[in-house]
Amino acid sequence: xxxxxxxxxxxxxxxxxxxxxxxxxxxxxxxxxxxxxxxxxxxxxxxxxxxxxxxxxxxxxxxxxxxxxxxxxxxxxxxxxxxxxxxxxxxxxxxxxxxxxxxxxxxxxxxxxxxxxxxxxxxxxxxxxxxxxxxxxxxxxxxxxxxxxxxxxxxxxxxxxxxxxxxxxxxxxxxxxxxxxxxxxxxxxxxxxxxxxxxxxxxxxxxxxxxxxxxxxxxxxxxxxxxxxxxxxxxxxxxxxxxxxxxxxxxxxxxxxxxxxxxxxxxxxxxxxxxxxxxxxxxxxxxxxxxxxxxxxxxxxxxxxxxxxxxxxxxxxxxxxxxxxxxxxxxxxxxxxxxxxxxxxxxxxxxxxxxxxxxxxxxxxxxxxxxxxxxxxxxxxxxxxxxxxxxxxxxxxxxxxxxxxxxxxxxxxxxxxxxxxxxxxxxxxxxxxxxxxxxxx
Amino acid sequence: xxxxxxxxxxxxxxxxxxxxxxxxxxxxxxxxxxxxxxxxxxxxxxxxxxxxxxxxxxxxxxxxxxxxxxxxxxxxxx
Numbered sequence: 001x002x003x004x005x006x007x008x009x010x011x012x013x014x015x016x017x018x019x020x021x022x023x024x025x026x027x028x029x030x031x032x033x034x035x036x037x038x039x040x041x042x043x044x045x046x047x048x049x050x051x052x053x054x055x056x057x058x059x060x061x062x063x064x065x066x067x068x069x070x071x072x073x074x075x076x077x078x079x080x081x082x083x084x085x086x087x088x089x090x091x092x093x094x095x096x097x098x099x100x101x102x103x104x105x106x107x108x109x110x111x112x113x114x115x116x117x118x119x120x121x122x123x124x125x126x127x128x129x130x131x132x133x134x135x136x137x138x139x140x141x142x143x144x145x146x147x148x149x150x151x152x153x154x155x156x157x158x159x160x161x162x163x164x165x166x167x168x169x170x171x172x173x174x175x176x177x178x179x180x181x182x183x184x185x186x187x188x189x190x191x192x193x194x195x196x197x198x199x200x201x202x203x204x205x206x207x208x209x210x211x212x213x214x215x216x217x218x219x220x221x222x223x224x225x226x227x228x229x230x231x232x233x234x235x236x237x238x239x240x241x242x243x244x245x246x247x248x249x250x251x252x253x254x255x256x257x258x259x260x261x262x263x264x265x266x267x268x269x270x271x272x273x274x275x276x277x278x279x280x281x282x283x284x285x286x287x288x289x290x291x292x293x294x295x296x297x298x299x300x301x302x303x304x305x306x307x308x309x310x311x312x313x314x315x316x317x318x319x320x321x322x323x324x325x326x327x328x329x330x331x332x333x334x335x336x337x338x339x340x341x342x343x344x345x346x347x348x349x350x351x352x353x354x355x356x357x358x359x360x361x362x363x364x365x366x367x368x369x370x371x372x373x374x375x376x377x378x379x380x381x382x383x384x385x386x387x388x389x390x391x392x393x394x395x396x397x398x399x400x401x402x403x404x405x406x407x408x409x410x411x412x413x414x415x416x417x418x419x420x421x422x423x424x425x426x427x428x429x430x431x432x433x434x435x436x437x438x439x440x441x
Numbered sequence: 442x443x444x445x446x447x448x449x450x451x452x453x454x455x456x457x458x459x460x461x462x463x464x465x466x467x468x469x470x471x472x473x474x475x476x477x478x479x480x481x482x483x484x485x486x487x488x489x490x491x492x493x494x495x496x497x498x499x500x501x502x503x504x505x506x507x508x509x510x511x512x513x514x515x516x517x518x519x
Contacts, residue, residue, distance in 0.1 A: 283456040
């Protein structure tokens with residue numbers, strides 16, 4: 001029986017369409033689509049046999065790992081496919097090679113892999129090995145899961161008790177977007193919808209500043225990662241609490257990046273820096289849902305005019321955030337996401353991602369902070385995990401994504417950028433400015 | 442008051458396998474209450490109990506447990 005006649009394994013939920021839209025936009029630029037990565041650097045080679053066995057068990061437990069994403073009429077569904085792809089792949093460095101360069105090149109090659117959406121593996125696990133360095137990379141495509149879901153997959157792999165592994169699961173009921181929406185009466189949803197539209201219209205009165213050289217054609221994703229010391233991380237955590245309080249840690253990183261970008265070129269065209277950041281609809285510490293996207297979108301925007309004043313900038317970002325939560329504008333985006341999921345991917349982008357005023361990219365950069373990485377363990381099949389970082393493909397513009405996380409009390413910043421719209425040297429200079437901003441009282 | 446807060450936190454913000462056995466002194470931050478959750482919790486408390494909790498007092502000591510939260514709220518109720 002061909003996949004066209006089969007019943008789908010699962011339909012996409014409204015939040016999946018947001019990430020699928022990103023995938024489509026990236027593909028339209030002749031780039032690979034929305035491929036993402038979660039990389040663990042390991043102290044030594046883990047027990048490969050045990051790791052492979054656990055990964056295969058994951059595939060059996062969650063057959064979506066082998067599925068094919070296909071469109072039927074206006075909607076998208078996961079279908080079972082005839083042949084299963086290899087879930088676990090090993091990459092060995094040739095002898096006498098620069099080990100760091102080998103790992104970096106292998107990761108970028110995997111993240112720049114081009115393949116049609118319907119045949120691309122939703123997730124694959126790559127063990128990259130050289131004499132003194134080992135990296136485990138989870139590569140997945142949006143909308144298979146979100147970053148939090150990948151964290152849960154890793155937690156699943158690291159959980160030794162079979163009984164505990166059974167507690168990891170799919171959504172038991174409707175998607176979390178629909179569950180949240182279900183709490184409100186129909187007129188409240190309509191009110192939310194218009195509140196969100198008004199909020200977006202207000203944001204779009206200011207043209208976003210974008211630093212990428214958009215006269216150039218996007219060629220490939222590259223990344224620079226930096227792991228700070230425990231002392232630096234402690235200082236940043238302390239300064240973040242002083243500036244934005246306990247309730248806005250991510251805003252500290254966002255504000256610092258905005259100021260650093262501004263310093264790189266204060267004359268860059270545009271009125272304001274604007275970034276979307278996702279919030280997780282799962283309860284914290286919940287082991288489910290593992291797969292699918294369960295996020296809502298929020299925006300941080302700061303006019304150019306206040307960037308010179310650090311205190312004013314953080315005050316502004318915090319007030320904006322408080323207003324969003326107080327007026328439930330975060331939940332207000334959910335009906336927009338739900339409604340837009342019935343549109344074509346192009347229209348979806350126009351409703352949720354592009355500027356209403358100009359039809360161009362709203363984001364000055366993409367941002368994701370997954371906070372403290374909680375794997376419930378610091379080792380993976382006998383090997384200590386020394387570092388964790390994230391990766392993601394991006395549309396061009398903005399051609400820049402800033403991803404952060406803390407692991408073992410150390411902050412890691414991952415700058416993902418599209419070449420040649422940005423260069424590694426420019427990103428290195430940007431990071432130096434970011435570091436000054438993060439560490440300056 | 443404590444029961445309402447318990448219900449909100451366990452229904453909306455953090456997952457614990459057995460909410461009933463989560464004590465009033467247990468560490469909510471350890472259990473997964475994060476910055477976004479604290480923000481939502483404060484909005485909920487202000488709405489439900491008619492208090493205004495000053496930003497400057499949002500620190501781990503005031504939000505670390507149900508007992509700490511209760512004390513904090515009582516200190517601002519007229």
